[in-house]
Amino acid sequence: MSDGRGGGATPGALHIVSTPIGNLADLSPRAVAVLREVRLILAEDSRVARVLLSSIEVNTETTSLPGFDEADRIAPIIARLLAGEAVALISDAGTPLISDPGQQLVRAAIAAGVRIVPIPGASALLAAVVASGVAGARWNFEGFLPRSGADRQRAIGALAADLRASVIYEAGNRVAATLRDLTEAAGPDRPAALCRELTKMHEEIRRGSLAELAELVESGAVDGRGEFVIVLGESIADAIESDVDGAYPAALAAVEQRIAEGSSRSDAIRAIAAAWKLDRRRLWSLAHRDAAEGE
Secondary structure, three states: OOOOOOOOOOOOEEEEEOEOOOOHHHOOHHHHHHHHHOOEEEEOOHHHHHHHHHHOOOOOOEEEOOHHHOHHHHHHHHHHHHOOOOEEEEOOOEOOOOOOOOHHHHHHHHHOOOEEEEEOOOOHHHHHHHHHOOOOOOEEEEEEOOOOHHHHHHHHHHHHHOOOEEEEEEEHHHHHHHHHHHHHHHOOOOEEEEEEOOOOOOOEEEEEEHHHHHHHHHHOOOOOOOEEEEEEOOOHHHHHHOOOOOOHHHHHHHHHHHHHOOOOHHHHHHHHHHHHOOOHHHHHHHHHHHHHHOO
16 A cells, blocks of 8 residues: 555554645645545545535545544544544644634544654745745744633733734634734734735735724725734834844845945935835844944
């Protein structure tokens, strides 16, 4: 059964298989090979899984592994793995275990000495981070926030205080309220990105301050339907402290070029920030820090 090149399923192993989050073309050839070769496929919802599996002509035995009943279903799965059967775990969309069931199964399999084989692929988390433009090199994944009460207040307060970027999953009917709460806690000017329906036909990524993004949703300029990922950007203070990368080093060079051509530092910073659509205060702080260090 096992492909010596690493392309197929491994007997007696639990395969954690990433599935598309919207675009079926994102299912990797390795994932297809594994799903065709395993003896059992565990899905968050077997009805959702059948749509994907039928598209790649897979008729393997499939059973649901919902989060509310995960613990009670583990023992027979471990028995099959120990008997040498290859098993795959998939989620409804994306990489399993990221805000989806499966943690208890994986821990039980590891405790039983079962090999765990990750099959990488689509992830709304990583898609949002790399497309946001505000995450930086260090970021925190929060997943879904508590819906109400003190737990929600504590979670949002912690995100506001964290200088790193944070990634949040949110449903369309709650995204406006979450953006308002984040704006109040982290400040209206904190940079952020709002990612809607990633990899799907109506994919949309908006970038701006928290206040601007909240207004876009509340005004209807951004459709409130669908699945959202909010990337709360790193704070300006953290970006300065960590010697921020991205567009700012090149922008600083452009500022110095304008100064050399006769512009004042203030005028150069203002012009480059506007032309490059960068945060003027961040560029100002970096430019003055560099000027001070050069003295």
